[in-house]
Amino acid sequence: MTSLPASPPTDAAVSLRGIEHRYGAFAVLRDVGFDIPRGAMFGLIGHNGAGKSTLFKLMLGLITPSAGTLHVLGQNAAEPAFRQTRRQIGYLPESFVTYDNLSGQEVLHFFADLKRIPRADCPALLELVGLTHAASRAVQTYSKGMRQRLGLAQALLGEPDIIFLDEPTNGLDPQGIADFYAILRTVRERGASIVITSHILAEIQHRVDQLLIMQGGQAAAQGTLAQLRAGMDAPLALTISATVPLPLQAATRVALAALPVALTLEAHGEQLRVRCDSAGKMTVLRELAGCASDVAIHESTLEQVFLGYGGAHASTH
Numbered sequence: 015m016t017s018l019p020a021s022p023p024t025d026a027a028v029s030l031r032g033i034e035h036r037y038g039a040f041a042v043l044r045d046v047g048f049d050i051p052r053g054a055m056f057g058l059i060g061h062n063g064a065g066k067s068t069l070f071k072l073m074l075g076l077i078t079p080s081a082g083t084l085h086v087l088g089q090n091a092a093e094p095a096f097r098q099t100r101r102q103i104g105y106l107p108e109s110f111v112t113y114d115n116l117s118g119q120e121v122l123h124f125f126a127d128l129k130r131i132p133r134a135d136c137p138a139l140l141e142l143v144g145l146t147h148a149a150s151r152a153v154q155t156y157s158k159g160m161r162q163r164l165g166l167a168q169a170l171l172g173e174p175d176i177i178f179l180d181e182p183t184n185g186l187d188p189q190g191i192a193d194f195y196a197i198l199r200t201v202r203e204r205g206a207s208i209v210i211t212s213h214i215l216a217e218i219q220h221r222v223d224q225l226l227i228m229q230g231g232q233a234a235a236q237g238t239l240a241q242l243r244a245g246m247d248a249p250l251a252l253t254i255s256a257t258v259p260l261p262l263q264a265a266t267r268v269a270l271a272a273l274p275v276a277l278t279l280e281a282h283g284e285q286l287r288v289r290c291d292s293a294g295k296m297t298v299l300r301e302l303a304g305c306a307s308d309v310a311i312h313e314s315t316l317e318q319v320f321l322g323y324g325g326a327h328a329s330t331h
């Protein structure tokens with residue numbers, strides 16, 4: 015991780031410095047520091063037990079850190095004024111549990127009353143999440159996707175400046191996921207910052223601007239996907255296809271194996287496919303001189319990046 019300025023930047027929606035958190039003798043978070051820029055769509059990823067939910071609870075002000083400082087929307091979470099800041103924070107927990115016998119509209123009214131927000135704001139939110147048609151139906155008749163969208167409407171009550179979403183698309187089908195992110199795009203257009211966790215890395219890799227990889231209670235890496243890829247040993251892989259007549263293949267294989275390049279090789283009839291990293295591509299291409307017919311570039315997926323940063327570090331809890 016690159017070094018951070020000592021005080022929180024003015025354009026940060028969230029800023030953590032030296033955060034420690036203990037549950038009894040067990041240190042769940044150790045020296046965690048990062049900034050989330052205002053207006054960002056920020057992904058927080060990590061293995062089970064990495065400390066993501068604990069970080070969420072800290073950023074929501076539900077628990078206080080054992081050490082370190084935490085600012086949300088410029089306000090220190092340890093100060094009494096943070097009570098006011100919490101009104102500008104929306105939250106969708108991992109399991110959005112509600113009263114199933116109430117209608118969607120009644121559920122939203124319930125949360126609006128709790129948050130002291132006019133019920134008159136509810137129809138527009140139900141419209142935003144695509145539930146106007148089902149507003150008077152009991153929630154027990156809702157699909158999983160509809161429930162999550164109702165949960166999102168609840169999180170958006172009061173037009174919060176920052177919204178925390180804990181695995182919000184868990185269990186949704188591809189269309190449900192696409193619909194959910196389409197709503198989030200609308201929310202971002204009014205300038206809100208969004209912090210999202212997910213274990214489905216393929217889903218968030220092109221939908222967030224920045225990512226933080228948590229590993230064993232520490233921040234392992236932060237950046238855009240391109241920055242995270244660049245920080246790894248193999249940000250890019252290439253497959254070079256060549257047509258090599260069968261009688262020449264054995265010699266070609268020996269010559270490729272002797273190159274000072276890490277590569278894998280597959281043969282399909284007269285086709286040889288060589289996979290190597292970006293640094294080795296010219297060496298391989300020179301060896302295959304005249305017979306290379308195609309080069310395909312494979313960028314590392316977020317899953318490969320995550321594993322590369324040790325993100326799969328086994329949890330003992």
Ligand SMILES: Nc1ncnc2c1ncn2[C@@H]1O[C@H](COP(=O)(O)OP(=O)(O)OP(=O)(O)O)[C@@H](O)[C@H]1O
Binds near residue numbers: 042066
């Ligand atoms: N209230 C608690 N008391 C004791 N230990 C806890 C408590 N809450 C969480 N932990 C432990 O803290 C560690 C981090 O848990 P946390 O829920 O923050 O991880 P996570 O990254 O959100 O995991 P997951 O992806 O499984 O939701 C785990 O080892 C967990 O067992």
